[in-house]
Amino acid sequence: MLRRALIVALFGAVALAALPGPAPAADRFITVASTTSTEDSGLFRYLLPLFTAKSGIEVRVVSKGTGQAIDMARRGDADVLLVHHKPSEEKFVAEGYGVKRLPVMYNDFVVVGPKGDPAAVRGMKDVSKALARIAGAKAPFVSRGDDSGTHKAEQALWKAAGIDPAAAPGGWYKALGQGMGATLNAAAAMDAYTVADRGTWLSFKNRAALDVVVEGDQRLFNQYGVILANPQKFPHTKAAEGQAFIDWLVSADGQKAIADFKINGDRLFFPNANEPGA
C-alpha cells in the first residue's frame, strides 16, 4: 500500500516536472545574437531589464564569439545581431542578411600579461611592436582562436607587425578556440600574454598575476555595431520588436544607460551611436 503510494508520488512528481512551466509574463520576446564580451562583462544583465521595463519586450541573448553570432544570424536564428567587427558586419548587410548596421558603443582592447613581463612590453605605445617583441622573446601568448571580433582584431595586429604567430616555432603561441573569459583563465594559469577587450577584463575575477601591459594604441579601438535581421530573407523575424530594441539602444535613453554601466567606478562601454563613420 505504502509502496504503491510512494511510487505513484514519485511518478507524479516527475510528471509535474515535465509539464511546461507557467506561461512567461512577456510573451513578446526577441532573440539577440551577441558576443561573450557584452555578456561576460555584465552589460546585458544591467541593460536589458531597463529596455524590458519600458517596452514590455523580453530580450533573450545568446552569447557566442562574433563569428559564431554572425553564423547564427545567417541561419535566421536571431532577430538582432550585436557584435564588434565592422568589416564582417558590413559584409553581413551587403549580402542581404541584415537591414542596416548602426554603431552603438565602443571600448578598447588591451594587452594583458604576467606581472613579471618577460617580453618587457609594459608601457609600450605601439601595440604591433609590442607583439613583435613578445614573438621575439617567444613569451607565452594565448589567443581566442575562435573567429570572434577580439580574435580578428588580434590577427590584424599580428599582420601589422608582419608576423604569422601560428607558424612561429617554439610553441609559445596557443590558439584556444574559447571565449574571452576562458582565454583569460588560461592566460592567468599559464602566465601568458593575451589580447582582451576592456569590458571583460574589468569584470574578470580570476586575474592571478595578470595586469594590463599595453593600452591606448589607436589600433586597439573596439567598435560595436547592431543590425536587424532582414525580414525579407527571414520572414519569421520579429522585425518590429527587434527594431524597437535597436531604436532604444541608439536613443538618448539607451546611450545614457550604456554610459551609466560601471564596475568599481570604471566605465566599460562608451556610447557613440551619433558619431558619424563609427
Next chain:
Amino acid sequence: MHEFTDAFATALRLIGTLDPDLVEIVGLSLRVSLSAVLAAALIGLPLGAALAAFRFPGRRVVVVALNAMMGLPPVVVGLVIYLLLSRSGPLGTLGLLFTPTAMIIAQAVLITPIVAALTRQTVEDLLVEYDDLLRVLGTGPLATIATLLAEARISLATTVLAGFGRASAEVGAVMIVGGNIDHVTRVMTTAIALETSKGDLPLALGLGLILIVLSLAVNAAVSLIRDAAHRAYV
C-alpha cells in the same frame, strides 16, 4: 586552495538565502532533466525489454549499435539537434531552438540509448529464469515486455538513475541548443560554465557543489522508495 573554502561558503549562502537566481536555475535543471528521463524511460524501457526478449535478423547489430550510442558525445548531439531545429533547418518552423523543450529533446536523445542498453542487459539476465515460464504460458509480446519490466523494476530504478545522472551532468548539448539564455535556458551546468568564464571560480564551484547535492538528494529519494518497496514485500 582558498577557492574551495570560498566555494563552500558561497554554496551555503546561496542555499541559506534561497537566492532567487539559484532557485530558478535549479528548478529549470530539474524540469529539463526529469522530463528527459521520463521520455527516455517511456521509450528506452520497452525498447530494451523487447530487444532482450525477441529474436530477429540483425538483432546483434542493433544491440552493438545501442551499446555504442551510450557513448554519444553530448556536444555532437547538441550540434545535430541545433542544425535540425535551426530556422534554416528541416524543423525550423517549430521555433523550438533556444527553448527548454529543445534541451529536453537533446538530453532525451542522449540518455535513451543508456536506458535501453542497460534495460536490455538486465532483462536478458532475467530471461534466463523466466523464458521457459513465459513460453509455457503462451504470453503475447506486449504482455511479455510488461511482465519482464515489472519483474525487473527494482534493478531498472538504477538504470533510470544512471540516465538522470548523465542528463543533469552534461553541458555540451544544452549549451548549444539552449543558448544559456538568462532566465530562460540557463541550467546548473551552463551557469557553472558561465561563471567559470567570468573568472568567478568560487561561485562556479559553489554551484557545482549544489548540483552534486541535488543529485544525491534524487538518488536518496529513490533509494528510500526502494526500501519501502522491499519492506512491503516482506
